Amino acid sequence: MKPIVVIVGRPNVGKSTLFNRIVGKRISIVEPRPGVTRDRIYADASWLDHTFTLVDTGGIETGSEDEIIQGIRYQANQAIQSADVIIFLVDGREGLTPADEEVAQILRQSKKPVVLACNKIEKRGNMPPEVYEFCYLGLGDPIDISAEQGYRIGDLLDEVVKYFPEVEEAEFEDYTKVAVIGRPNVGKSSIVNAILGEERVIVSSIPGTTRDAIDTPFEKDGKQYVFIDTAGMRRKSRVKESVEYYSVLRSLKAIERSDVVLMVIDATQGVAEQDKKIFGYAHEAGKASIIVVNKWDLIEKDHRTMEIFREKIRNELLFLQYAPIIFVSAKTKKRLIKVLELIDYVMDQYTMRIKTSLLNEVIEDAMVVAEPPTVKGKKLKIYYATQKGIKPPSFILFVNDPQLMHFSYKRYLENQLRETFGLEGTPIRLSTKKRK
Secondary structure, eight states: OOOEEEEEOSTTSSHHHHHHHHHTSOOSOOOSSTTOOOSOEEEEEEETTEEEEEEEOOOOOSSOOOHHHHHHHHHHHHHHHHOSEEEEEEETTTOOOHHHHHHHHHHHHHTOOEEEEEEOOOSTTOOOGGGGGGGGGSSOOOEEOBTTTTBTHHHHHHHHHTTOOOOOOOTTTTSEEEEEEOSTTSSHHHHHHHHHTSOOSOOOSSTTOOOSOEEEEEEETTEEEEEEEOOOOOOGGGOOSHHHHHHHHHHHHHHHHOSEEEEEEETTTOOOHHHHHHHHHHHHTTOEEEEEEEOGGGSOOOTTHHHHHHHHHHHHOGGGTTSOEEEOBTTTTBTHHHHHHHHHHHHHHHTOOOOHHHHHHHHHHHHHHSOOOEETTEEOOEEEEEEEETTTTEEEEEESOGGGOOHHHHHHHHHHHHHHHOOTTSOOEEEEEEOO
């Protein structure tokens, strides 16, 4: 599991600028006024041989009773609880403020590793005397940086990665790990309970009952599974309780730990915008996926209802064309036994290895049917292909020039692989490499 690194500090010290600098792209909104970043933002980042999840938070204002300020403080506190390492960012030009001291007190109480960074130090080798005031916080020596200019960001990250926990042996290593995700109140816990045959996960009609990811080992017909029931991820505008912010992060962790993701949709509501965001996390993480339409017993049906609903889902979730769709009812337990069969099936696809000779035959046949693209008189040549890994199946195409590989042709090759080998329920990773 990737370590979690959280950036905290009072408002307007440059947290979002630092976040964007480390991630390498503009994700957080950056404006020179307090309170712009109101929701935690997550992104994967890397430094040297380490990958981690970076979390941007709103500024902590400890004295205000304003509702939005309280919400920001709740978010930051919950982010701190989930962090492996905290970057405490302060303004080196302004010097130590009472607000910094109050934030430092919160961080000391958390007992988490803290790296103190003094931002807005643009003149290299000329540290303002105000920086030394921060030594009194008892959080170690400050590192002078400029998030805007990129000054000493590497030194900061060197210090951060020192605190990363050592990788432990994976729990339930031989089990198929299944994360159950979706918006609140779509029936995730009910589905898990119905499959398990007993009430192991609390079920309530109140959205958001499941606060943390709950691991439940399960065995059937000699096959071992771990169901990870997660808190429902709801729209940011509706997340009011601080504990729910923490739940979202736990849900993202659950996706990362999983092999197969059950994406649960409420049949009475259809696909919502939030579904696309939630399921997008799993797709980007390269997880095997099954779309589970729950509460099918509540829908008035005729002979075409299922087909129409399936088509709507495909149109709404274009990036998940590979994911099988199953219609179930946790209440009546209809088709739930088929969910386990689908999990086994997509897991086989997710771990499929293809012989190099067969793989190259398919690629060669595909090039005969549709020639590779030509750009400015230069034609793409694919010399050979090889599989570099599984979970998901990943392939390298050795070519004359990777720049000539158009995304549409790559998609065509992916479709040819699916047509030949199946690979249903799993993303495919196709990368190009220049042949030396």
